[in-house]
Amino acid sequence: MANTDLRELESGLDELERSGEPTRRRRTLAALFPPLVALGAFLLLWHLAAANDWGHKKDYQLPSPGQTWKAAADQWSTGRIQAAVANSLIRGGQGFLAALVVGTALGLLMARVKFVRAAIGPFVSGLQSLPSVAWVPAGIIWFGIGESVMYFVILMGAVPSIANGLLAGIDQVPPLYNRVGRVLGARGFAAIRHVTLPAALPGYLAGLKQGWAFSWRSLMAAEIIAHSSRIGLGLGGYLDDGRVNSDMAVVLSGIIVILAVGIGIELLVFAPVERRVLQRRGLGSRA
């Protein structure tokens, strides 16, 4: 068969096999609608519960959405919310970055050295199921009340997730990729850089995401227990101040802000990265 005939035959086959791309805008709208409905229903239910004494004995126990909004606005005007968010984000971010460095190094070490993995692998996995708030009392005894406790608790909470995520990602690299790498001449460091690490990226990202969630939770626990006027106010301290003053509206506003920061980081930082990585590989949903 002539080369041009073959070219046309192949491009015909190529064209027939390709699938159409779905439109993204419509999918985004469709994804946003149900959560908004749920949020609206929740606010309505909250409002009714506060107005009708459902499930609480005293008025101060359940302020209405409006009262909570007003308390949050007051706190905002004094700058307390902004300061608390900034302090917590800086602590959480720095702690997470430290956990990322330690966890990645630990994960690589466990993946490369069989003995290390056999020796500490079970403990690292076990630590993942230990609530990191359990480290707070120990941290206070070792470091005193201060930011060191917070970084310590974040590390204990996030490092195992990150190390295990990287390890799982490396374990799941299809053996065929390693064979192809060897056929192409990738050995040693080149094989790690061009084959193992990129192939392990989805698992590693999942580990980082979980590591961030653990960092944030650990930090809140540490801030609730170990806050004082000597260190900057964090969101955990903001919550606990609300409890001390029996100001439920402040407590609720604190919970909402903590939740919003967690969701915000997930949506603004991790989701786009993860979506891009998975989409490139033709994995995950395209919404």
Add this chain to the structure above:
Amino acid sequence: MTVEAVNSGPDLQVTRDAVVSLRGVTKAFGRGPVILDRIDLEIAQGEFVCLLGASGCGKSTLLSIVAGLDEPTTGLVEVSGKRPGLMFQEPALFPWLTARQNVELALRLRGVKKAERRLEAERLLELVHLRDSGDKRVHELSGGMRQRVAMARAFAQDSRVLLMDEPFAALDAITRDALHDELVRLRTELALTVVFVTHNVREAVRLGDRVLLMSSRPGRVAREYPISIPQPRRIEAPEVAAIALQITDHLREEIRRHGQH
């Protein structure tokens, strides 16, 4: 049409310069059964050899040994020139790269300078008629396109020897037929020496200058068939069918021996 089956022996086929040469290659994994038993094989420059056999005949192991991914337990393997290209049943393209980046990675690992990689990758993609698809991600390509990118990636190793392990087995018949034409064209154009493993008898006769029938457990070269039908051949051609029929009979004979205990 019939073809003379020749019993293979160590003193066979030393007419042209051998590019791939195996002498007394035996392979066993650990203390397990012998997978390959004293294989002697000489493959000449530009020759297209098909290895045919039932499951367990060690044809993939043989290919891995020629590719340098496996060591023979005993025996000698010589492959002249650069490390041979190897293609699998799955294209095994890296999904985090585009089609062109997959080819560029092979060039990079071969030591080609950055400035030359892109043009060279485009030239190689043009060889398999995929120049316009270079920026596509692997998942956006059809099965046939992926195997053609894998072919371009194998060419990027700049070896004149191409080893193929059932590369078209997972494709539909129409695409497979087109890729047979493509492979025959490229093999002439690039003066390739090809070792092609398959369990599809017609495919072997369609493509090969020589078909080696392997017996199973242990894997040996049982018979070999020179195929002199001029290219381009069609897989539906009666000459191809006639030889395929004869080889299939021999293959069944080999398989039946395993049923007799």
